[in-house]
Amino acid sequence: MEFGLHCRSNSSSCTLTIKFDYPALYRAASQLSAGSQSEFLWLIRAEYMLLLVAAILSLDLSQTPLYFAGYAFVFLISLGVLITRSLKKPEQDWYKGRALAESIKTSCWRYCMRAEPFGDADKVAVRRAEFPKLFARDP
Numbered sequence: 001m002e003f004g005l006h007c008r009s010n011s012s013s014c015t016l017t018i019k020f021d022y023p024a025l026y027r028a029a030s031q032l033s034a035g036s037q038s039e040f041l042w043l044i045r046a047e048y049m050l051l052l053v054a055a056i057l058s059l060d061l062s063q064t065p066l067y068f069a070g071y072a073f074v075f076l077i078s079l080g081v082l083i084t085r086s087l088k089k090p091e092q093d094w095y096k097g098r099a100l101a102e103s104i105k106t107s108c109w110r111y112c113m114r115a116e117p118f119g120d121a122d123k124v125a126v127r128r129a130e131f132p133k134l135f136a137r138d139p
Contacts, residue, residue, distance in 0.1 A: 033097030050078035
C-alpha cells in the first residue's frame with residue numbers, strides 16, 4: 001500500500017492518494033474482464049460493419065456473378081462472426097470477471113478498514129483461520 005500527498009502550488013488544497021496492491025486473483029479477474037470486453041466489442045464492430053457492407057451490396061449496383069459472389073461472401077463472413085459471438089459469449093466472461101474483480105476490491109477495502117467480516121485487530125488471527133472454511137464444500 002502506498003500513500004501520497006499532492007498539493008497544488010497555487011491553491012491551499014491537498015489531496016491524499018492511497019494505492020493498494022490488490023491480490024493476484026483481482027488482477028487475473030480484471031485482465032479476463034478487459035480481454036473479454038475487447039473481444040466482445042471487436043466482434044460486435046465486425047458484425048455491424050459486415051452487415052452494413054451487405055446492406056450496401058443489396059442495392060444491386062451490378063448484375064455480374066462476381067458481384068453476387070462477393071455479396072454472398074460478405075453475408076457468410078457476417079454469419080460466421082455472429083455464430084462465433086453466440087458460441088463464445090465473451091460478454092459473459094466480461095461481466096463475470098468484472099463482478100469478481102469488484103468483489104475482491106470490496107473485500108480488500110473491508111479488510112484494510114477492519115470492517116465486517118474482518119473485525120478488530122485482535123480477531124484477525126481468528127478470521128485468518130476461518131478463511132479456508134469459506135471455500136470448503138459442504139458434504
